[in-house]
Amino acid sequence: MGYLFIAPYLVLFVAFVLVPVVWGFFISLHNWHVLGEQKPFVGFANYRALLRDDLFGIALLNTGYFALSTVLPGNAVSLLLALGLNARIRGEDVYKAIFYLPVILSVAVVAIIWRWMYSTEFGLLNYYLKVVWQFLHLPGEFQPVAWLNSPQTAMPSLAVMSIWWAQAATCSSIWRDCAASPKSTTRRHVSTGRVPGEGSGTSRCPC
Numbered sequence: 001m002g003y004l005f006i007a008p009y010l011v012l013f014v015a016f017v018l019v020p021v022v023w024g025f026f027i028s029l030h031n032w033h034v035l036g037e038q039k040p041f042v043g044f045a046n047y048r049a050l051l052r053d054d055l056f057g058i059a060l061l062n063t064g065y066f067a068l069s070t071v072l073p074g075n076a077v078s079l080l081l082a083l084g085l086n087a088r089i090r091g092e093d094v095y096k097a098i099f100y101l102p103v104i105l106s107v108a109v110v111a112i113i114w115r116w117m118y119s120t121e122f123g124l125l126n127y128y129l130k131v132v133w134q135f136l137h138l139p140g141e142f143q144p145v146a147w148l149n150s151p152q153t154a155m156p157s158l159a160v161m162s163i164w165w166a167q168a169a170t171c172s173s174i175w176r177d178c179a180a181s182p183k184s185t186t187r188r189h190v191s192t193g194r195v196p197g198e199g200s201g202t203s204r205c206p207c
Contacts (some may be wrong), residue, residue, distance in 0.1 A: 002133070015128060028046050028047070029041060029042065029043060029044070029046070029123050030042060030092070031045075031046075062155070065155060066155060066162075069155065069156065069159035070159050070162045070163055070166070073159070073163060073164040074162070074167055074170065075170060076167055077163055077169075077171075078167045078170035078171040078174055079174055081099055081167065081171045081175075081194065082172075082174035082175040082178060083178070084172045085171070085175050086175055086178045086179060096175075099167070099168055099171055100168045100171075100172060101168070102164055102165045102166075102167070102168050103165070103166075103168035103169050103172075105165070110161065110165050114157075114161040114164075118137075118147035118148050118157055120144045120145070120146050120149070121144070122149070123144075123147070125145070125147065126144040126145060129142065129144075130142045130144075133143065
């Protein structure tokens with residue numbers, strides 16, 4: 001009966017994940033051209049050529065940089081938001097809906113929103129930076145930041161967008177775990193937190 005429940009997922013997983021991965025690996029072992037009639041087998045020649053390509057190293061470094069810029073900070077942001085939502089504050093349902101809103105947006109919608117925010121000419125970020133610049137009476141004229149056009153700011157800008165978009169799923173998962181667990185757990189230890197009547201003592205740790 002259990003296999004019947006997971007059958008729809010398995011069908012979609014095989015059709016849209018497993019089969020494309022296997023087929024893509026099969027193609028990579030050939031000198032493949034979509035319009036060509038001949039597709040000779042070349043083995044791992046394509047992978048050897050990839051390792052000799054200078055752009056591959058750059059792409060690998062950029063991927064690692066992006067992963068470090070999103071995974072650890074994203075989990076930290078999600079944890080803080082989950083702990084805040086678990087604090088039982090007034091209007092918490094509204095906050096939960098706001099924090100979860102990004103996850104229901106498609107990639108195209110998220111890209112349009114953040115491209116507009118990062119715009120050099122009429123973006124919200126540059127607008128508010130200009131307001132702060134003028135409010136503080138800083139010297140010189142404010143120069144808009146080219147968030148997506150500069151090598152120094154493009155990757156951090158994309159990382160912030162990714163964290164904003166993905167934090168909802170991680171935050172909701174952490175929050176559900178906190179909500180399902182007791183408000184405090186009891187952990188035995190020897191050095192501190194002894195409670196009368198319990199030989200080795202206990203300490204209470206909030207979720």
